[in-house]
Amino acid sequence: MNAADVPQINVDDLSIEQTVTEVEKLFADTLAAGPTASTTAERRALLRQTNRADVERYHALHTRPWSAGDLKTTIRAFACECAHPDCHTSVELTVPDFPGPPDGTSPLVLVPGHTPAT
């Protein structure tokens, strides 16, 4: 794929809402194709995959020689892993406090008061 093949959206005259609408249109087919989660286990696995990707991204960032940040004190908002379909909240943790792998058996990251969906 070269630069000419990359879809582009001109957002110069669009509001934030209009920009969101255009981005949603652009990715509608891809989002509809999935992956999607239809069970609690699948939702939880996708949430963990998202959170783990953030952890890995921050580890990679802080190994760069030009990185001025300190991984030990970097706080990130991680998605609550209760896996209730209506939960869209997050938990702030330092990156090193995120549970280590294996993801299938390590503790869930939960907003206080949230209980894991069954």
Ligand SMILES: [Zn+2]
């Ligand atoms: Zn939750």
